[in-house]
Amino acid sequence: MTTAAVRLPAGIAHPFAPAGRVDPYPAYTWLRAHDPVHRDPMTGMWLVTGYADCTALLKDPAFSAAAGQRERAREDDLPVSMLTSDGADHARLRAPGARLLGPAAMVQIADGVARDADALLERAGERDVLTDAVEQLGSPLATAVLARLFGLRDDQRAPFAQLARAASVNLDPLAPPPLARLGRAAMGELTRYLDAHTDQALPSPLRDFAADTRLTRQEMLGVLGLAVVGGWQPLAESIGNALYWLLPRPDVRAALALGTTDAAGTAMDELLRLEAPIPFTARVTVRDAELPGGRIPAGSRVLAVLAAANRDPAVFADPEQLRHDRSPNPHLAFGGGPHFCLAARLVRQSGALLLSRLVRTYPAAALTGPEPRWAATLIPRRLTSLGVDLNGTGTGTGTGTEAGRA
Incomplete structure (x- = not known):
């Protein structure tokens, strides 16, 4: 670790400045x-960008997730969950959480989600051109997945999606x-909604989770x-971020269309x-901590910059390129580490x-409309909109050829 202040060179935008976002x-x-x-120097925080440093940080109990959440710009505490706890408390909450979001739960809802996806693509085909693939594919898919987990009726999906969208600010x-x-x-409104919903007759896996006596x-x-905010x-x-990279590459689309379920999961990884929607995660050091790249003193606010670690050439060959079969x-x-996202399988598999x-049903699908632009937000990493011509009859934008550049 260097002792003198290190600043970004002139001409490179700070990642939190408007252009850097x-x-x-x-x-x-x-x-x-x-x-x-x-x-x-700009924020007073520590930015950890190397893969080795991020992986060490995520496993080290000196970096507190609970304390990291208390540093948020809000006047109250977030609800108690795995996100706001460490150590034994975190482990106690996480075990029941796995009943709701773990592999067994995904197996139970997989057939229903497949039917939802097919219906979603059929409806999309009726309009031929999507003006925003996130709003017309991504958000309905996220709603469908959580509706299956929570046992929501069809008429409950739209109100639930509105609550999920509003709570995602968190x-x-x-x-x-x-x-x-x-x-x-x-978040308060969402909690009241969930409180009322869990008093009703519930499907498995939500029924098993709600009945778990380890939780108040x-x-x-x-x-x-947390499942809603961290999943929806x-x-x-x-979905939008993936289509930005996927659709301009006919070879990758063809491989995905012909591949197995495992191959699709590899490509999704x-x-x-x-382009992960969550580019970093916050921690606070509860004691002095040593990382491969340097020492961070106790009481420091720290961001593990996952998006930077995911393009570390020390770990990933051709890190700026899409290699759909990377394994x-x-x-x-x-x-x-201990806080690995419980919804990972939900996001990856769905x-x-x-x-x-999509690529099997619409093999000629292409980006269309205005050049996609990345939103000037920190979390989530997202596009302002993404047009998709499902039948490829228009002129594509030809985007996605560089490392996530706008």
Whole structure:
């Protein structure tokens, strides 16, 4: 670790500045190469960008997730969940959470989600051209997946989606106070909705989770709220981000269309590596901590920049390129260590299912309309909109040829 303050060179936008939010990768690349454990003069936080440093950080109990969440720009605490706890408390909450979001739960809802995806693509085909694939494919898929998990009726899906969208503000640990207040109000409304819903007759796996005696009622609702906030918008945006990279590449589309379920999952992992909706995760050091790239003192606010680690050339050959068959692919799009995202399988499997069906149903699908632009937001990493011509009759934009550049 360097002792003198290190600043980004002139001409490279800070990743939190407006231009850097749209395209943070030049800054991430420079920091990873020159100062992978970086004390940021602009924010006072430490930005950790190297893969080895991020993986070590995510496993080290010196970096507290609970304390990291308390640093959010809000006037109250988030509900108790795996996100806001560490150590034994985290493990106690996580075990029941796996009953709701783990592999067994996904097996139970897989057939229903496949039917939902087919119906979604059939409806999309009726309009031929999608003006925004996230709104017309990603968000409905995310709603369908959580509706299956929660046992929502068809008429409950639209109101639930509105609540999920509003509560997703809570994804951003650096949300400004006015936006954080809106997120707090939305989270309260979502919690009340879930409280009333879990008093009804429930399907498995939600029934088994809600009946788990290891959780208090408030803890159960906190984990449910985290499943919505951590699952709905990340899954929705992952579809748009993936299509941005996938559709301009006929060879990859063809391989995905002909491939197995495992091949689709491998491709989805690569798409998530390149453009994960959650680009970093927050921690606070509870004691002095030593990483491969340097030492961070106790009481420091730290961001593990997963998006930078996922393009580390020390781990990933051709890190800026889409290699749909990359294996192994130890990406950090879902974090790592004890706090590895419980919804990882939900996002990966559901996304792979929709994308593989899309390229088989619409093999000529292409990007269309205005050039896609990355939104000037920190979390989630998302496009402002993404037009898709399902039958490829228009002129594609030809985007996605560089490393996530706008």
